[in-house]
Amino acid sequence: MDHENNPNIILKPITLNSFLSDEEIQKYETSNSIIASHTFFENIINNNIYSTNMLLLALFRNDIKIFVDIDASHYDDDNIMYVPLWIYQYLKCTEDDENVNHMQICPQEGNKIKIKPHSDFYAYLPDPVEALRNAFEKYSVLVKNTTIPLMIENRILYVDILDTHTANAPICIRGVELEVEIEEINTTPAVPAVPIVPIENTTAIIINETNNETYDQKKFPGKGYSLR
Numbered sequence: 001m002d003h004e005n006n007p008n009i010i011l012k013p014i015t016l017n018s019f020l021s022d023e024e025i026q027k028y029e030t031s032n033s034i035i036a037s038h039t040f041f042e043n044i045i046n047n048n049i050y051s052t053n054m055l056l057l058a059l060f061r062n063d064i065k066i067f068v069d070i071d072a073s074h075y076d077d078d079n080i081m082y083v084p085l086w087i088y089q090y091l092k093c094t095e096d097d098e099n100v101n102h103m104q105i106c107p108q109e110g111n112k113i114k115i116k117p118h119s120d121f122y123a124y125l126p127d128p129v130e131a132l133r134n135a136f137e138k139y140s141v142l143v144k145n146t147t148i149p150l151m152i153e154n155r156i157l158y159v160d161i162l163d164t165h166t167a168n169a170p171i172c173i174r175g176v177e178l179e180v181e182i183e184e185i186n187t188t189p190a191v192p193a194v195p196i197v198p199i200e201n202t203t204a205i206i207i208n209e210t211n212n213e214t215y216d217q218k219k220f221p222g223k224g225y226s227l228r
Contacts, residue, residue, distance in 0.1 A: 008041075008098045009079045011059070011091065017074065017082045028084050030151035033071035035082040041073040050106040054174065056141060059083075060101045061091040067105065067141040067170045086149055107141055110171025114163040114181040123151045136178060143170045173199035 014020065014028045016037060026029055028035075034057075036044075044055050055070040074082065079098075088143075091100065122128050133219045135150035135157070140146075144164045150157045162183060 009016075009081050009100050009102060010077075010096060010098055010207060011081050011083050011088055011093050011100050013085050013088050014082045014211060015085065015170075019074070022130060026151065027138070028082075029086070030135070030149045030156060031071075032066075032068050032087065032141060032148070033088070033138070034068045035072045035074050036070050037078045037080060038073040039078040040081070041070060044144065049104060054172075056105050056107065056172070058103045058105050059087070059091060060103070061093065061097075061099055063208055064091050065109070066090050066146070067143055069140040072126075084149075086147075090146070098115065105141075105170065107170040107172045108166065109176055110142070110164050110166055110173060110178075112165050112178045112179040112181070113142060113161060113171075113173075114183060116160040116162055116183045118158040118160075120184065121155065122157055132180065136173065136180075140174050141170045142174055144168055 001226075014025055014035070018027075020028070048055070057068050057070065059066050059068060068083065068087065074080070080173055093100065107122050120210055122131055125131050131152050132150070138151070139148065142161055142164055144166075145168070146162055148161065150159060163181075
């Protein structure tokens with residue numbers, strides 16, 4: 001599907017959708033999910049070119065591109081999409097900017113990424129592995145050289161996606177056992193990867209932790225534990 005032949009759309013921050021509660025807005029803001037018009041949604045369903053349950057799109061503005069999934073629909077103008085603020089800002093959108101286009105995609109599965117958190121507060125939680133796993137479950141597609149917000153215990157943690165091991169192609173992380181290598185600000189020799197038992201139909205993670213801090217073994221285990 002050639003995105004140049006598709007009609008342009010207008011992106012609006014998710015906060016402008018008056019039908020969402022504060023809790024729902026918070027969920028969207030730390031994800032790559034968007035709300036498209038009902039007409040747009042129906043057109044994608046009726047012309048779905050991929051045999052997948054997820055409706056994934058690439059959004060283009062000038063030479064900038066990001067990847068999203070359609071999570072719900074609205075009955076406002078047909079060309080409006082409500083998106084998380086970080087996506088709106090990433091594409092450098094302005095109010096009523098119609099210079100945004102789209103293309104349906106079906107990325108390959110990916111099971112390994114490298115990230116750099118902007119803070120290490122998550123490492124002091126009772127179960128940092130589960131906290132990260134739950135946060136990444138809000139995302140369907142990741143791409144190298146982007147910075148995304150994760151919701152960790154009601155706090156936002158920004159992380160840089162340094163590598164997805166697929167050049168610059170997007171990867172789908174839904175329903176896979178995801179290996180996450182963590183690069184901290186202060187680099188020290190890496191600890192061997194910690195295997196985590198995945199839960200069916202969720203995103204499990206395996207962590208390489210590089211940090212100068214010494215953590216209580218009960219808080220940051222040195223061996224694999226079930227995430228159940």
